[in-house]
Amino acid sequence: MSPSVRRRKLIEVDLPLDDINAESKREKSIRHGHPSTLHMYWARRPLAACRAVIFASLVDDPSAWPKVFPTEQDQIDEREHLHDVIRRMIEWEHTDERRPEAREVMREARFEVARSLARGRGEPAPTEPEDVLAYLRDHAPPLHDPFAGGGSIPLEAQRLGLRAAASDLNPVAVLINKALIELPPKFRDQPPVNPDADQKSMTIGKGRTAKRVAWRGAAGLADDIRYYGRWMRDEAYERIGHLYPPATLPDGTEATVIAWLWARTIPCPNPACGLRMPLMKTFQLSKKKGNEHWTRPVVDREAKTMAFVVQDHAEGVPDGGTVDRHGATCVACAATAPLAYVREQGKAGNIGEQMTAVVAEGYRKRVFLSPTDAHVDAAAAAKPDFNFVPEQKCPRPLTLSAVVGTESRIGANFSLIDS
Numbered sequence: 001m002s003p004s005v006r007r008r009k010l011i012e013v014d015l016p017l018d019d020i021n022a023e024s025k026r027e028k029s030i031r032h033g034h035p036s037t038l039h040m041y042w043a044r045r046p047l048a049a050c051r052a053v054i055f056a057s058l059v060d061d062p063s064a065w066p067k068v069f070p071t072e073q074d075q076i077d078e079r080e081h082l083h084d085v086i087r088r089m090i091e092w093e094h095t096d097e098r099r100p101e102a103r104e105v106m107r108e109a110r111f112e113v114a115r116s117l118a119r120g121r122g123e124p125a126p127t128e129p130e131d132v133l134a135y136l137r138d139h140a141p142p143l144h145d146p147f148a149g150g151g152s153i154p155l156e157a158q159r160l161g162l163r164a165a166a167s168d169l170n171p172v173a174v175l176i177n178k179a180l181i182e183l184p185p186k187f188r189d190q191p192p193v194n195p196d197a198d199q200k201s202m203t204i205g206k207g208r209t210a211k212r213v214a215w216r217g218a219a220g221l222a223d224d225i226r227y228y229g230r231w232m233r234d235e236a237y238e239r240i241g242h243l244y245p246p247a248t249l250p251d252g253t254e255a256t257v258i259a260w261l262w263a264r265t266i267p268c269p270n271p272a273c274g275l276r277m278p279l280m281k282t283f284q285l286s287k288k289k290g291n292e293h294w295t296r297p298v299v300d301r302e303a304k305t306m307a308f309v310v311q312d313h314a315e316g317v318p319d320g321g322t323v324d325r326h327g328a329t330c331v332a333c334a335a336t337a338p339l340a341y342v343r344e345q346g347k348a349g350n351i352g353e354q355m356t357a358v359v360a361e362g363y364r365k366r367v368f369l370s371p372t373d374a375h376v377d378a379a380a381a382a383k384p385d386f387n388f389v390p391e392q393k394c395p396r397p398l399t400l401s402a403v404v405g406t407e408s409r410i411g412a413n414f415s416l417i418d419s
């Protein structure tokens with residue numbers, strides 16, 4: 001076949017879509033070991049679908065090789081074999097190459113990609129796993145995902161043995177991709193460096209089947225990340241843990257606080273009122289059935305202060321919030337403040353804040369509590385005591401055209417941000 005003839009790829013003919021859909025859906029509920037637990041990202045593509053699509057874009061459809069698969073039945077049989085490879089390689093369990101069966105499946109997938117490449121090049125296909133990887137590195141097309149986002153596509157390209165590159169306009173996406181596809185390969189098969197680790201070997205398997213083997217894959221890197229992650233958590237707890245006091249539950253026991261909720265406040269425009277009015281879209285804290293809660297503003301008109309009391313739906317349901325896109329309403333005197341007034345107060349530095357509720361971790365559910373002085377004081381006490389305090393002004397957000405405009409004079413960005 002001449003090189004100018006484009007061979008049909010499997011993806012152009014047939015895919016086991018139902019299986020790919022089912023496995024992609026199943027992946028959404030997987031928490032342990034999935035890159036989605038590394039960092040949140042919008043519209044993350046399922047790994048199973050990416051793996052199947054990249055594979056099927058590289059492997060020739062058997063109809064492209066009539067000399068190898070002369071009859072229609074031969075082609076159907078071979079296509080079914082390739083579909084079988086896809087069905088096995090998209091299983092979540094087969095992404096963990098510490099498992100022998102997972103290693104076997106991915107070796108088979110890489111071999112099929114190499115075999116298609118080799119047929120096109122008129123060469124015998126490599127068979128040993130290391131040779132297959134080397135062959136893919138040298139001959140398979142590299143994959144570049146210009147808007148890689150959460151990194152599913154370059155990660156799966158790399159898993160299939162391709163050289164993968166990723167880019168994105170969003171620096172968070174770039175960081176996720178660095179952590180996912182750029183850094184781990186650099187530490188492949190290397191032992192961890194933390195003082196607790198046994199540099200010589202790692203344990204695989206559990207119980208009676210457990211055995212010691214040399215560090216392989218990203219296991220050494222993962223061990224270091226766990227060790228130093230723990231160190232950072234403990235160190236942070238030591239230094240700033242006192243700023244996060246536990247909550248006292250109604251039964252007197254203590255619980256970890258998940259969140260302290262706050263509202264922005266501005267001075268009420270009615271001079272006779274004098275309250276700092278809270279800007280809240282809603283008073284509702286939870287609509288979860290059986291655990292509905294809201295926070296009620298209680299105004300002391302004499303003292304011109306306001307407190308928040310957390311209630312459940314047995315004690316009434318909340319009114320709507322106090323702020324929308326037209327402006328804000330005072331909870332004490334019902335005076336209205338147009339949006340222009342709210343903005344004015346913001347520009348004048350008159351925006352304050354008030355704690356509206358404390359959310360704590362109860363037994364298998366969230367517990368909503370009224371703010372206490374201890375929690376408000378802890379927040380007020382949180383002042384940085386380090387010597388270096390950032391003094392620069394916050395950069396104005398750059399418009400896209402400004403970014404493009406600086407391209408031809410790299411290094412000029414700073415003056416652009418400052419001005």
Ligand SMILES: [Zn+2]
Pocket residue numbers: 268269270273274275277330331332333334335
């Ligand atoms: Zn008022």
